[in-house]
Amino acid sequence: MHGTTLPPFPTDVPTHPLLIIDFELIKAGDYVESERLWEAATTLGFWYLKNHGADKEVEAMFDVGAETLALPLEEKMKFEQGDEGQSCGYKKSGANAVDASGQLDAVEFINISKDDALAFPRVAHRTYPAPTTAAIPTAVAPFVRKGLDISYTVLRLFNERLGFPEGTLDRLHDLEEYSGSEVRVIRAPPMPGKVTADRATLGAHTDFGSLSFLHNRLGGLQVLPPGHTEWSYVKPIPGHAVCNVGDALSLFSGGILRSNIHRVVPPPGAQGDHERFSLVFFTRPGNSKVLRALVEDSPIIAEAVKNQPEKDFETGSTAAEWFARRVKYQRINNRKGPETWAASRGTEHQPAAA
Ligand SMILES: O=C(O)CCC(=O)C(=O)O
Numbered sequence: 001m002h003g004t005t006l007p008p009f010p011t012d013v014p015t016h017p018l019l020i021i022d023f024e025l026i027k028a029g030d031y032v033e034s035e036r037l038w039e040a041a042t043t044l045g046f047w048y049l050k051n052h053g054a055d056k057e058v059e060a061m062f063d064v065g066a067e068t069l070a071l072p073l074e075e076k077m078k079f080e081q082g083d084e085g086q087s088c089g090y091k092k093s094g095a096n097a098v099d100a101s102g103q104l105d106a107v108e109f110i111n112i113s114k115d116d117a118l119a120f121p122r123v124a125h126r127t128y129p130a131p132t133t134a135a136i137p138t139a140v141a142p143f144v145r146k147g148l149d150i151s152y153t154v155l156r157l158f159n160e161r162l163g164f165p166e167g168t169l170d171r172l173h174d175l176e177e178y179s180g181s182e183v184r185v186i187r188a189p190p191m192p193g194k195v196t197a198d199r200a201t202l203g204a205h206t207d208f209g210s211l212s213f214l215h216n217r218l219g220g221l222q223v224l225p226p227g228h229t230e231w232s233y234v235k236p237i238p239g240h241a242v243c244n245v246g247d248a249l250s251l252f253s254g255g256i257l258r259s260n261i262h263r264v265v266p267p268p269g270a271q272g273d274h275e276r277f278s279l280v281f282f283t284r285p286g287n288s289k290v291l292r293a294l295v296e297d298s299p300i301i302a303e304a305v306k307n308q309p310e311k312d313f314e315t316g317s318t319a320a321e322w323f324a325r326r327v328k329y330q331r332i333n334n335r336k337g338p339e340t341w342a343a344s345r346g347t348e349h350q351p352a353a354a
């Protein structure tokens with residue numbers, strides 16, 4: 001991953017600007033910066049994060065992810081996710097649908113559970129292909145710890161803004177409980193000359209959990225901003241993470257925090273000649289936590305829910321059930337028809353786009 005010169009992101013494709021949030025200022029309690037973060041999280045639900053202090057951990061994790069995904073397919077398949085809704089493990093290219101018609105995805109990824117990373121050498125859920133397992137103490141766990149640190153700082157800010165009693169979001173993401181929190185390294189092969197902005201390599205989705213901390217070097221990530229009918233690219237900025245809110249946090253907050261739909265398409269222009277790696281840390285609630293608007297815990301949320309009578313914030317699902325359902329019904333092996341794709345959906349606001 002080091003020393004490769006990648007072509008610049010083209011200037012002639014539609015991009016959506018995101019607010020750039022300075023994590024150093026957030027940590028220092030800067031009021032203006034916290035206002036800007038709140039603005040980003042409640043409008044699009046996506047922002048850039050600079051000065052996140054995780055560059056070293058990100059680089060190391062990218063390297064291990066690339067080494068893992070470079071193993072022979074046969075070896076990686078020994079650590080497959082399976083069809084029952086387990087996320088951790090390997091997913092080969094073409095194992096998931098990207099839309100209701102059953103079009104196949106074109107990315108492979110490895111997901112490593114934060115529980116396995118933190119429990120190592122004990123196995124919490126499963127084992128992983130060799131370079132990932134070997135790197136749990138040196139690269140995976142340090143990246144997980146940084147990701148958690150950043151997420152809990154942001155969660156505490158949201159806790160206050162949402163009018164929750166102190167510690168509410170911390171308890172919902174209790175580190176003592178197993179959760180779906182995980183690292184993901186994604187690889188898409190070069191797709192030279194494919195002007196296939198309409199061919200998703202990772203289908204349109206909202207993220208399943210609470211917060212995502214994403215790193216990518218090449219374009220391809222697109223968002224469908226509220227009120228828009230056309231997808232826009234999120235331009236990668238070196239050293240800046242892309243962060244976003246997922247379904248769980250959106251549900252807990254009665255929709256005040258936005259879980260926005262996004263997808264991945266082949267990198268635009270000359271970037272399409274290159275292999276695309278991306279890296280995410282997903283922070284998700286404890287497995288037993290029920291996904292619903294916490295109206296009893298905050299008058300702000302009670303009011304928000306009252307003002308959206310058309311929306312149902314009572315999912316009746318635990319975080320574990322929500323997560324497993326979404327993973328399971330994307331799997332092409334489970335597909336019966338368009339209803340299987342529908343069964344994989346989350347809080348996406350625009351079903352037509354999915
Ligand atoms: O690869 C990317 O840029 C985004 C990946 C993503 O949205 C996801 O894995 O949930």
Ligand SMILES: [Fe+2]
Nearest residue numbers: 205206207262
């Ligand atoms: Fe995502």
